[in-house]
Amino acid sequence: MLELDRLIGAQPAPWWEIALPPSEIPGMITEEERRYYEWIGGWYTGAGAAIELGPWFGRSTTHIVSGLQASPAFADRRLQVYDDFVWRSSWMDEYYGEADRPADGASFQAIFERFAAPIADRIDVHRGRIVSHGDNDHVAALAWSGGPIEIAYIDCGRTYEVNEAWYSLLESSFVENRTLLVMQDWQLWKEQPPQEYNQTKIFTDSKGPALDLIHELAHGAIGTFLYRGRAPSA
Ligand SMILES: C[S@@+](CC[C@H](N)C(=O)[O-])C[C@H]1O[C@@H](n2cnc3c(N)ncnc32)[C@H](O)[C@@H]1O
Incomplete structure (x- = not known):
């Protein structure tokens, strides 16, 4: 992965050259974030699974x-x-x-599966709870097979607790x-006025040199980290 350049504040970033397929699916991500997802997957080598939270x-x-x-390794x-839906x-x-539109607390997995129907043969969908929010205790806790993971796309919350939960599991x-x-939400630690739930930087800082920031988007909140190895215990 060393061939992947560090791109922080780089303009124009290479993902702006990517053709962006249209999408009618409602979503919470920016155009640059969509372009980045289209671009970063091309670096996938097959060294481990690709997962989305x-x-x-x-x-x-x-x-x-x-x-x-775009990567032959994904063929x-x-x-x-994973989502608690x-x-x-x-x-x-x-x-x-x-x-x-579902009622508060109801499952939206069927709506996800309807929108994802065109890619149903390229995904495995798992209902899993990363942390308890009080409304998802009926959902089984997230489980992982233990196999290697090459790329994780994470968009399941900004608190230290939720990020620590997937990190310690995986x-x-x-x-x-x-x-x-x-x-996905990493740069929201910069939000003004600061919100107490924007704990993404507190979380990544807590991992010390294990997490190396290599990409930051200008028009979105994504921060991408290269895993450098387990932090030495104090
Ligand atoms: C901001 S939305 C994701 C937006 C989406 N990536 C998009 O492209 O529009 C956050 C997602 O995380 C899920 N989520 C939040 N907390 C969770 C938890 N503790 N366990 C599992 N999923 C969770 C929510 O159900 C929701 O689908």
Whole structure:
């Protein structure tokens, strides 16, 4: 992965040259983030699985899969997709006003699967809870096979707690100097006025040199980290 340049504040970044396929799927990501997903997947080598935490309706998922398909190493692979699929009216209603909008607390997995139908043969969908929010205790806890992970696309929250939960579950599957952690909301630690739940930098700082920031988007919140190896214990 050393051939992947460090691109922080680089203008124009190479993902702006990528053709962006149209998508009608409702989503919460920016145009640059969609382009980045289309671009970064082309670097996939097959050294481990590609996983996504937090697809919502699958707008990110379609661009992630499209990007991975640029790599021959993905030909016989599938993206492993995880979400608790619990509808949260307080912040999801505003993004979807159709008649089948789920009630607060109901599952939206069927709507995800409808939008993801064109890529159904390129994904494995898992219902899993990363941390308890009080509304998802009926969902089984996220489980991982233990196999290596090459790239993780993470969009499941900004608190230290939720990020520490997936990290502690998956770190033993990360490959030194190879695994990429694409953190969708990472740059929201810069949000003004600061919000107490924007704990992404506190989380990544807590991993010390294990997490090496290699990409930052200008028109989106993604920060991508290269896993450098387990932090030495104090
Ligand atoms: C911001 S949305 C993702 C947006 C999506 N990537 C897109 O392209 O529009 C966050 C997602 O994380 C999921 N999520 C939040 N907390 C979770 C948890 N503790 N366990 C599993 N999934 C969770 C939500 O259900 C939601 O689908």
